[in-house]
Amino acid sequence: MTRVTGYAAEVTVCDGQRFTTLGGVVVHNRRLVLLWLRRQALRLANGHGLPLAPEPVRLPAGDVRPVRFHGAHAPEELRRWATHSAHQDHAIRALEAGFPALFTVLDPAVGLSLTLAGWRGRPADR
Template sequence: MKTAEQLPLSATVTYSAAVYAGDAVTSVCLGWVFAPSRRLGLRWLRAQAYRFADALDPYPPRTWWAPGPLLHQVDLPVPDAPTELRAWADDDECQDLALRTLAAGHRFDFIARDHTCWYGLTARPLVTHSLCPRPGALVTA
């Protein structure tokens, strides 16, 4: 895909962001949004990453509904999807990489796995062409 500077004046770029989950047999779309900018699309993905992580594994600093003594850490030698989702959402370098990937016109994917399931975050640019030029773009004969 071309960068925004290379697109014709009649082209508009929106961004599709979606979250999926599945196992070895199935895949389910858990939600999606169309965003006017790549930043807003990624902001939505970050919120979804936190939402999934907190639903799968309550995180004491953000779990107001469960008093501290109810929660304790369990060390198991298996992949931990909630930790991976939180780490991706908290890492500014990962966010910058995702922004650059989308700016270059490519699809961005992140997948976190645990011992039974996987959780995927994806965003991609969508280019649409309108029959009328953008406002402010004059066509002269």
């Protein structure tokens, strides 16, 4: 039996007809997955992709492509997920237990859904 080491994460967007990956990362541990996903959530929420300050930890992949939201709800939900400890605790517990950490926000004005996902394994394991 092969032991799976490492974690993967990606941000995807769907408009109801098309599904697109905005970017992803493969890292060594679940904390780095969560750090990368939090960074992407804040970056997407704060000004539609404006750059953030460098992370104190060197992440192996760059930021995802920006998304233009048409309402304030999706950016607020992304910001809330990234900054509230209860959401982060839930995500890290899911990863510790071997389950994926998923968070999806909707922009109902244009039928857009954006998902942050992290899981144990490689990108092909999702």
